[in-house]
Amino acid sequence: MAVGAVPARPGLPDPLKGGRRVRDAPRDQEWLLALLPVFPIVLLVMRLWYASRQDTQTLLLLLQNTSPLGLLSAVLLTTVWVVPALILGGRVLGTLYWISTGHSSWLVRTAERLPGWVVALAVVVGLSAWQLRFLPTLAMLSLAAAGLTVRERFPHHEGLRATVCYALPVMVAVISYVVLWPAIGAAFAARDVATSLLLTLPPGVAVLLTGPVPSVPARVLTHGIAVAMAVFTPFLVGVVVMKAPILPLVALQMAEKEKPRVLVGYLVASDDQMSTVLGREGVVSFVRNDRLESKVLCPDPGEAPRTWVNLHGWYVEQSVISWLAPAPPPAPVDPRCQGRPKD
Incomplete structure (x- = not known):
């Protein structure tokens, strides 16, 4: 060892390297790139299997x-809100483990491979795509990522650390409770436990996530949460994709001898001679076009809202985009979409 050299302490950054941790070169991870296109393909096939009621033909x-584009759109719309959660969660957990222990791991390497602009873009996408009830969680993750980054990169800047790690989370928590108070009161009045917790807990917990945790439980806490996210996220995405519409819902009114009959189902194919319709019960019907009296496109019934809690007309199950978008005028319900012939 050279005279005057400062030995590096175990588990802490080497001072000769400017406080920057040594990046462990990843090995034998090419198989991850091969798995990237596999998951969407599996989801698309499972969605069609679910729509066909498990019938091979x-x-x-x-x-x-x-159309593959119609199938892919369901996966892309789902990843709009899943990807920001994975990016912010990985950045927070990896940085938290490094600050708490000073040791590197696969989670730390994942966090350091996420540039700052990617994290900022994930916050913007989450702000526009996440529902109102999840925005406090988004704010909590964003404040935690900012506070932990300041602790990592500016360890000796006490003023900046006090501002970003303590003053900013407290100020955001106060503003959040003031702004969200009508929705919080409505959620407690409706005994909606899930919505109440999502609106009240994250703003207050944010200030506790901007600092290190004890080194002994740090690995179990951070890596346990990361593994849980990696395991349950595919199942969550799969459930959403399984319910997403992939075919247009139509109502066909056919001429019969006694009275017209209406067939409501999903249009699989249509040409000059015949239309192929998949009924809601999974039965495929082939209808000749010369028997059709009329055809109408039915609106997407969507899912029934689970709660009516709202903030000045902004329902907690709505995203910023859906709330700001102009609401279409209510269209009259076509009786054919309800299975009744139209005179």
């Missing part, structure tokens, strides 16, 4: 006539 018919 119906599945083959859907695979032959369904």
Whole structure:
């Protein structure tokens, strides 16, 4: 050892390297790139399998006539709100483990490979795509990421650390409670436990996530949460994709001898001679076009709202984009979409 050299303490950054941790070169991780396109393909096939009611012949018919773009759109719309959660969660957990222990791991390497602009973009996307009830959680993750980054990069800047790690989370928590108070009161009045917790806990917890945790439980806490996110996220995405519409819902009014009959289902294919419709019960019907009296596109029924809690007309299950978008005028319900012929 050279005279005057300062030995590096175990578990802490080497002072000869300017306080920057040594990046461990990843090895044998090329298989991860091969798995990237596999998950969407599996989801698309499972969605068609679910739509065909587990019938192989119906599945083959859907695979032959369904557009891949229509199937891919369901996966892309789901990743809009999943990706920001993974980016922010990985950045917070990896930085928290490094600050708490000074040791590197796969979680730390993942966090350091996320540039600051990617984290900022994830916050912007989450702000526009997440529902109102999840925005306090987004604010909590954003404040935690900012506070931990300041602790890591500016360890000796006491003023900046006090501002970002303590003053800013407290100020955001006070503003959040003032702004969200009508929705919080409505959630407690409606005994909506999930919405009440999502609106009240994250702003107050944010100030506790900007500092290190004890080094002994740090690995179990951070890596346990990261593994849980990696395991349960595919299942959550799969559930959302399974319920997403992939075919247009139509109502066909057909001429019969006694009275017209209406067939409501999902349009699989249509040409000059015949229309193929997948009924809601999973039965495929082939209808000749010369028997059709009329055809109408039915609106997406969507899911029934689970709660009516709102903030000045902004319901907690709505995102910023859906709330700011102009609401279409209410259209009259076509009786054919309800299975009744139209005179």
